[in-house]
Amino acid sequence: MKQVLVLSGKGGTGKTTLSSSMIKLTGAKAYADCDVDAPNLHLAINENLDPVKSDFYGLPVAEIDSEKCISCDLCRQKCRFDAIELTDIYTVDRFACEGCAVCQLVCPADAIEMVPRVTGKLSLYENDHIFSTAELCMGSGNSGLLVTEVKKSLMSWSDKVPVAIIDGSPGIGCPVIASISGVDLVVLVTEPTISGFSDMERIIETSRGFPAKIAVCINKYNLHKENTEKIENYCKDRDIPILGKIPFEKDAVSLLNKGMTLADKDGPARDAIENIVTGVLGLLNMIV
Incomplete structure (x- = not known):
């Protein structure tokens, strides 16, 4: 063809x-x-x-488990896309996250998982x-x-x-x-x-x-x-x-x-x- x-x-x-x-x-x-x-x-x-x-399904998105999170702030500091926000808890802006998984790499509490997204x-x-x-x-x-x-x-x-x-x-x-x-x-x-x-x-x-x-x-x-x-x-x-x-x-x-x-x-x-x-x-x- x-x-x-x-x-x-x-x-x-x-x-x-x-x-x-x-x-x-x-x-x-x-x-x-x-x-x-x-x-x-x-x-x-x-x-x-x-x-x-x-x-x-494109690149995955980061998801933070608030029960495991120890609020060390490393994920927010290392995210170059400013996708992690802190209000009462740490959350991920799904539109800003590029799925690079740096946050998961630096998290000492194993509180971040990369999940599939449509x-x-x-x-x-x-x-x-x-x-x-x-x-x-x-x-x-x-x-x-x-x-x-x-x-x-x-x-x-x-x-x-x-x-x-x-x-x-x-x-x-x-x-x-x-x-x-x-x-x-x-x-x-x-x-x-x-x-x-x-x-x-x-x-x-x-x-x-x-x-x-x-x-x-x-x-x-x-x-x-x-x-x-x-x-x-x-x-x-x-x-x-x-x-x-x-x-x-x-x-x-x-x-x-x-x-x-x-x-x-x-x-x-x-x-x-x-x-x-x-x-x-x-x-x-x-x-x-």
């Missing part, structure tokens, strides 16, 4: 819009949403199955297709580990389908790194703005640390001709293929609000995405 990952250097460039449209146009039977901080692909593709949900919720839709996604719990970290679990579920169909489309996270942080690992092609969505160009540079440099192929598409390209040309020249100088340029579609928001994609409406935007799909399959050396 070939894996196509759609990324963007910043939020709001049209990453999920492109991913959902590609899923519709290719008839993909395997896809995932790795934007675990704010997953929304299930809305864009109007998923109507009931998912199988499961808890994801940091995310995994959802798996599986019938004639597979859709893997997850959502990080509020205040939780280690989203890269949760992304890895999302991809593991997707890979259970690796011998059943030829291609999988993955909607990634914006930026260059841990969830993006986990998303890129093991994919065959990274499709970077950018826009003709100053911030769009700057963030595109960052995600290109990040992606180049992996063996995956890299390609770019420009969304809403006709809103600023000069910046579009700047993006094209940048990619040309670095031998990065541009798969296509999607024109601004004024009905995009209303389509998404209805659980539809740009692929559901005939017009220039759909035509551009069809060309992008053709380019993607070409880069994957699949039959076009």
